[in-house]
Amino acid sequence: xxxxxxxxxxxxxxxxxxxxxxxxxxxxxxxxxxxxxxxxxxxxxxxxxxxxxxxxxxxxxxxxxxxxxxxxxxxxxxxxxxxxxxxxxxxxxxxxxxxxxxxxxxxxxxxxxxxxxxxxxxxxxxxxxxxxxxxxxxxxxxxxxxxxxxxxxxxxxxxxxxxxxxxxxxxxxxxxxxxxxxxxxxxxxxxxxxxxxxxxxxxxxxxxxxxxxxxxxxxxxxxxxxxx
Amino acid sequence: xxxxxxxxxxxxxxxxxxxxxxxxxxxxxxxxxxxxxxxxxxxxxxxxxxxxxxxxxxxxxxxxxxxxxxxxxxxxxxxxxxxxxxxxxxxxxxxxxxxxxxxxxxxxxxxxxxxxxxxxxxxxxxxxxxxxxxxxxxxxxxxxxxxxxxxxxxxxxxxxxxxxxxxxxxxxxxxxxxxxxxxxxxxxxxxxxxxxxxxxxxxxxxxxxxxxxxxxxxxxxxxxxxxxxxxxxxxxxxxxxxxxxxxxxxxxxxxxxxxxxxxxxxxxxxxxxxxxxxxxxxxxxxxxxxxxxxxxxxxxxxxxxxxxxxxxxxxxxxxxxxxxxxxxxxxxxxxxxxxxxxxxxxxxxxxxxxxxxxxxxxxxxxxxxxxxxxxxxxxxxxxxxxxxxxxxxxxxxxxxxxxxxxxxxxxxxxxxxxxxxxxxxxxxxxxxxxxxxxxxxxxxxxxxxxxxxxxxxxxxxxxxxxxxxxxxxxxxxxxxxxxxxxxxxxxxxxxxxxxxxxxxxxxxxxxxxxxxxxxxxxxxxxxxxxxxxxxxxxxxxxxxxxxxxxxxxxxxxxxxxxxx
Numbered sequence: 001x002x003x004x005x006x007x008x009x010x011x012x013x014x015x016x017x018x019x020x021x022x023x024x025x026x027x028x029x030x031x032x033x034x035x036x037x038x039x040x041x042x043x044x045x046x047x048x049x050x051x052x053x054x055x056x057x058x059x060x061x062x063x064x065x066x067x068x069x070x071x072x073x074x075x076x077x078x079x080x081x082x083x084x085x086x087x088x089x090x091x092x093x094x095x096x097x098x099x100x101x102x103x104x105x106x107x108x109x110x111x112x113x114x115x116x117x118x119x120x121x122x123x124x125x126x127x128x129x130x131x132x133x134x135x136x137x138x139x140x141x142x143x144x145x146x147x148x149x150x151x152x153x154x155x156x157x158x159x160x161x162x163x164x165x166x167x168x169x170x171x172x173x174x175x176x177x178x179x180x181x182x183x184x185x186x187x188x189x190x191x192x193x194x195x196x197x198x199x200x201x202x203x204x205x206x207x208x209x210x211x212x213x214x215x216x217x218x219x220x221x222x223x224x225x226x227x228x
Numbered sequence: 229x230x231x232x233x234x235x236x237x238x239x240x241x242x243x244x245x246x247x248x249x250x251x252x253x254x255x256x257x258x259x260x261x262x263x264x265x266x267x268x269x270x271x272x273x274x275x276x277x278x279x280x281x282x283x284x285x286x287x288x289x290x291x292x293x294x295x296x297x298x299x300x301x302x303x304x305x306x307x308x309x310x311x312x313x314x315x316x317x318x319x320x321x322x323x324x325x326x327x328x329x330x331x332x333x334x335x336x337x338x339x340x341x342x343x344x345x346x347x348x349x350x351x352x353x354x355x356x357x358x359x360x361x362x363x364x365x366x367x368x369x370x371x372x373x374x375x376x377x378x379x380x381x382x383x384x385x386x387x388x389x390x391x392x393x394x395x396x397x398x399x400x401x402x403x404x405x406x407x408x409x410x411x412x413x414x415x416x417x418x419x420x421x422x423x424x425x426x427x428x429x430x431x432x433x434x435x436x437x438x439x440x441x442x443x444x445x446x447x448x449x450x451x452x453x454x455x456x457x458x459x460x461x462x463x464x465x466x467x468x469x470x471x472x473x474x475x476x477x478x479x480x481x482x483x484x485x486x487x488x489x490x491x492x493x494x495x496x497x498x499x500x501x502x503x504x505x506x507x508x509x510x511x512x513x514x515x516x517x518x519x520x521x522x523x524x525x526x527x528x529x530x531x532x533x534x535x536x537x538x539x540x541x542x543x544x545x546x547x548x549x550x551x552x553x554x555x556x557x558x559x560x561x562x563x564x565x566x567x568x569x570x571x572x573x574x575x576x577x578x579x580x581x582x583x584x585x586x587x588x589x590x591x592x593x594x595x596x597x598x599x600x601x602x603x604x605x606x607x608x609x610x611x612x613x614x615x616x617x618x619x620x621x622x623x624x625x626x627x628x629x630x631x632x633x634x635x636x637x638x639x640x641x642x643x644x645x646x647x648x649x650x651x652x653x654x655x656x657x658x659x660x661x662x663x664x665x666x667x668x669x670x671x672x673x674x675x676x677x678x679x680x681x682x683x684x685x686x687x688x689x690x691x692x693x694x695x696x697x698x699x700x701x702x703x704x705x706x707x708x709x710x711x712x713x714x715x716x717x718x719x720x721x722x723x724x725x726x727x728x729x730x731x732x733x734x735x736x737x738x739x740x741x742x743x744x745x746x747x748x749x750x751x752x753x754x755x756x757x758x759x760x761x762x763x764x765x766x767x768x769x770x771x772x773x774x775x776x777x778x779x780x781x782x783x784x785x786x787x788x789x790x791x792x
Contacts, residue, residue, distance in 0.1 A: 041262040116508065117473050152475060154415060154443040161614065187693040191386050191413030195608035195615025196255075199579050202543025203257035206506045210265060213508030 047211045048079045059110040059222040062130030066105045068177050070096060071112045071125030072225060073139040074215035075208075083141030084201055084208060085163040087170075095167045096135060099174020105131070105181050107174070111225035112136070114218040116209065119153050122146035124222060131181040135173065140208040141165050145177050156180055157188050163201050164192045253580035259547045266510025266518075269501065269545060269554035270357055274512040278323075278351035280315050287312060291350035299468040301521050304478040305349065308528030314346030323351060327358035330367040330564070333765030337370055344564045349520035352564070356516060356557040361590060364556045369594035370763045371563035373533075373744035373756030375770045377595030379638025380570060380602035381405040383425055384612035385684040388417040388695075390662075391655050391670055392606075392687055394428030395678045398654035399647050400605035401432025403623065404639040406746040407570075409460060409602050411441040411612050414692065418442040419699045420667075422455040423712060427661060428654040430727035435747035437494065437731075437740070441613075444484065451493045454709025454732050457740075458494035460535050460570070460601070464525050465499065466518025469509035482529035489530075492735025494745060496533035496568060497526040501554055502541030515545060519558040523565055532743045533568025535601045537591070540613070542577040546587070556590040563596075568744035568756065570601035576608065576615035584617050592629070592637050595770070597744040597756075599637055607683040620682070630780045636772045641783045652679040653724075660719035661712055668698040 062069060070093070073080075077089050093109065100107045110128065112121045122136025122144035132148040133156075141162035144155045157176060159165060172189045179186045248254070263272040281289035287306035288295045298306065326343060329335040344352070359367065381400040385392045397408050410425045412418055422440035429436040437457045440450050450456050462481055465471050471478070481497065488495040499522035501515035510518065519536065526534050537555045538545040545551040555572065562569040571591040578584045591599045603626075604616035611619060618626060623639070630637045655675035662670050668691065677687045709732050716725035730751045734740050740747060745755035763769025772780065 041260055041264070041267075043264065044262070045264045115473060120473075120475075151443050151445050154446065156416075158415065185693045185697065188414045188696070191388075191612070193386055193413075193609055193612065193614065195576050195604075195611055195619075196579055197614055198540075198543040198575060199256050199577050201257065202506070202541070202577075203259050203547040206267075206502075206508075206544050207259075209506060210508045 046214055047207065048075075048214070051078050051215055053113065053217055053220050053223060056220065056223040058220070059128055059224050062108065062128055064106065064130040066181065067130035068100050068105055068107050068133050068135065068181060069125040069129035070107055070109045070135045070137060071121045071128075071222065072109060072137050073116060073121065073212045074111065074113050074217070075139045075212040076111060076137070076225075079211050079215060080139035080208060083139075083162055083165065084204060085141060085165055087141065087165070087167060089139065091167055092137065092141065092170050095170040096137070096174040099171040099176075100178045101174075103175050103178030103182065105178040109225045110222045112222050113216055113220045114222070116213045116216060118142050118144050119146070119155060122155065123148070123150070123152050128222065133177050133181050135177050138162070138209075139212050140205060143170070143173055145173060145180065147180065159189075161192065161194060161197050162205070163197055164194055251580070253578065253583055255579040256577075256583070257543060257547045261548055263514070264512050266505040266512065266515065267544070267548050268514050269548050269550045270514060270516050270557070271353070272512060272514040272517065275353060275514050275517045276350045278319065278348050278354055280310070280319050280348050282312050282315060285312050287315075291348050300471070300477055300479075301466070301468060301525060304528050305521065305524040309524040310348060311345045314342070316346070318343050318346030319348070319351060323354040324358050326355045327363070330355070330359070330371070331363045333370075336764060337761060340371065340564065341566050345566075349524050350517065352520045352561055353514065353517045356561060359557070359560075361553050361556055364553070364560050365590060365594040367560050368556065368563055368591070368596060369769070370761070371560065372594070372596055372761050373563065373566065373568050374597050374746070374754065375759045375761045376754065377636055377638055377770070378406040378598050378746050379404065379600055380407040380409060380598045381600075381605035382574065382602040382611055382613055382616055383408050383410045383428070383605055384412070385606055385610040386413060386612070387684045387687065387690060388412050388414055388421060388692070389678070389684060389687055389690055390417075390420040390424035391658055391674055391678045392681065392684060393421055393424040394431070394654040394658040395651035395681070396606050397425045397428030397438070398432035398650040399642075401429045401436040402642055402646060402650050403605070405436065405603070405605065406638065407437045407439070407458065407598065407602070408605070409439045409441055413612050414696070415442060415446075416696050417699060418446050418450060419455070419702045420695060422450045423661070424658050426455055426457075426709070426712065426728060426731070427657050427716070427724070430724055430731065431654040431657060432650050434727040434730065434749050435751050437747065448484070448487055449703075451488060452491050453707070454735070455712070456493070457731055457734065458496070459488050460496050460498060462495065462497045462531070463499065463503075464497050464522045464529075465503055465507075466513070466521040467504050467509050467511050469511075470504050470507045473507060473509070478525045478529060481525070485529050485531050489741060492738050492741065494740050495531060496535055496570060497529070497531045498535040498539060499523065499526065500536045500539035500541055500545075500572065501551070501558060502538050502544030505544050506541050515551075516554050516557055520561055523558070523561050523567065527565045527567060531567070532741065533570065533597070534562045535570040535572065536562055537572025537601075539572045539601075540575050542572065542575050546577045552587050552590070555587070559591060559596060566743065568597045570598035571596040573600040573617045574602050575613060576617055588617055593633070593635060595636065609685070610683045624783070624785075627780070627783050631783055634772050634777065634780075636770070636776065636780070640779045643784075648679060655679055657716060657721050657724055660721065661715040664715035664719055665702070665707060665711060667702060668695050
């Protein structure tokens with residue numbers, strides 16, 4: 001292509017002049033901190049409307065030494081019906097309970113409304129449970145088996161990668177929890193690990209956790225939740 | 229959004245767009261900015277304006293809030309993290325002017341530390357907003373505490389196999405990591421993991437520091453017993469609500485920090501963008517502003533350093549616009565506050581090799597105290613921190629990048645013979661210690677498998693239930709680092725026993741508690757105090773040269789001209 005050198009020179013000169021005129025002025029602070037949230041999300045402060053637990057029965061302290069309490073998240077089976085991996089929460093609960101029963105123990109489901117942290121949920125369930133063993137299940141599927149006399153952030157078994165969970169694992173969780181109650185020598189469920197889980201799911205996890213956390217109702221504490 | 233998907237359903241697809249849609253990067257999670265929920269990296273419209281008021285030496289107003297309205301973070305920061313004698317002068321300098329000084333090679337690190345010691349968190353966020361990523365890298369090159377950059381490894385595996393931990397620790401140490409961190413799939417394996425890491429690390433290279441990331445009380449106990457030499461996972465958060473949810477306050481973290489320090493253990497805190505979003509309590513503030521608050525708390529609590537750069541919440545930070553810029557930004561804030569910075573890169577966040585490498589370059593090129601915190605020194609399927617940004621299969625790529633750019637990333641090429649040798653020695657040493665201390669059996673076959681293994685897919689199964697009972701028993705019997713030294717010495721591992729004894733001596737000497745300290749192979753401390761970063765432009769600071777450059781050059785797979 002023919003290039004008109006004179007034209008280029010003229011343009012360059014005009015640009016340089018303009019630059020000089022501007023004197024390479026620094027941007028203002030406001031320009032450097034560009035406003036954000038310009039998209040449709042700006043101004044929105046909730047994911048879902050608040051659920052009312054008016055009149056719900058406060059969960060009672062268990063006394064049966066065979067009992068394992070399952071503490072589910074605030075949005076469990078109300079705002080959220082499937083785990084991050086797409087498993088229906090009804091099925092999750094059914095399998096955990098079945099696992100517990102297979103080992104001859106009994107289960108009771110409560111909904112934890114004062115924390116959405118899975119370790120604290122599980123510990124509270126354990127403290128409520130007649131056996132001292134509890135299971136915490138967040139609505140996104142993250143699960144912990146806890147014992148009432150352990151430190152909150154310690155645990156018997158932790159399943160941090162919700163998208164990798166399947167129903168068989170939930171059943172094994174029920175079974176192992178029951179075996180801890182019986183004082184058996186328990187082999188922990190084998191760990192699974194997907195090193196790309198964060199890339200694929202962490203933003204979704206954050207959104208699901210927001211849905212759960214905004215449903216908290218600390219005044220209510222823990223309530224009986226039969227589950228569906 | 230609905231319209232778009234409908235259009236796609238009926239629209240004839242472009243083969244180019246289809247090819248692009250299949251690219252790995254499009255499996256990553258992205259989200260629009262949403263400040264009300266904290267999905268905003270650099271600046272939220274709800275971030276406060278910088279301000280400070282001091283009456284009788286007490287800060288009575290901080291970033292637009294009166295003292296009576298302070299939450300516990302504000303109060304902690306006001307009382308312990310800002311120099312009131314400097315504040316007036318520092319706050320009078322414009323944020324842009326401070327940003328320019330950070331980049332200006334004629335202004336020393338010391339001068340900047342002095343100015344920054346008197347500014348507030350909101351002002352700090354404003355300063356960082358004035359810098360683009362190249363300027364942030366220039367800032368980091370100057371503000372990093374230690375003269376020579378370093379690197380940290382993750383040493384973990386899916387089976388929590390202590391023999392593999394020891395072998396990978398030995399190989400990692402041989403490859404140049406200055407610190408090694410382990411954690412567990414099953415938390416109760418912690419005593420075995422900590423002990424195996426300690427033994428393996430000292431086989432690979434004397435002086436490597438080790439830690440076991442576990443529940444706080446367990447981790448402290450392992451440290452007190454001399455089974456670890458530093459701690460890193462003292463997490464702090466940018467909002468009061470998230471702190472409370474974790475049953476913590478800045479004060480409790482300061483106490484825990486002192487507990488470690490009193491026993492002569494090196495400690496750094498951990499924080500990073502996105503944690504408040506993930507926990508659903510960001511108070512509508514930007515990730516950068518919240519992280520500034522975390523870093524001020526860290527400084528106020530007297531910690532020498534921080535692990536930050538979004539860390540385990542990087543999927544969230546990387547999902548929003550300018551998230552990766554925010555990450556180097558918060559690393560720089562740590563350095564500006566005079567803290568050691570272990571700059572993350574330790575968590576996978578992208579399916580794209582291109583994107584994950586680009587993210588790491590921001591710390592790799594300027595160099596930080598620890599570029600990774602840590603690098604998976606095992607295949608990522610074995611990384612129990614849910615995957616690191618780089619893993620064992622990237623070792624050669626990383627070594628080549630050091631060689632290409634003449635940059636010191638903290639690693640070095642190794643020979644296969646050396647790798648096999650140190651892995652076997654480490655496995656054998658763990659076998660001997662377990663036997664001497666009456667713990668679960670480690671068989672010869674196991675040591676052999678681990679010696680030649682790439683990851684836990686190549687190793688033998690252990691009896692996890694028996695291991696856990698034995699680990700529990702080990703804690704009940706009060707076994708300490710001294711018992712490990714004794715076991716090694718009496719099993720014929722004299723030199724290794726001496727190395728571990730030397731690591732125990734460090735906690736009495738205490739020099740490695742200084743900012744950004746690591747130990748060389750003679751157990752000599754290199755920190756921001758005795759080897760401070762003195763970069764002031766071309767011709768100054770750390771340059772890769774001499775013996776270290778020769779080491780970096782010697783990658784495997786070079787054409788041998790003599791045999792050509």
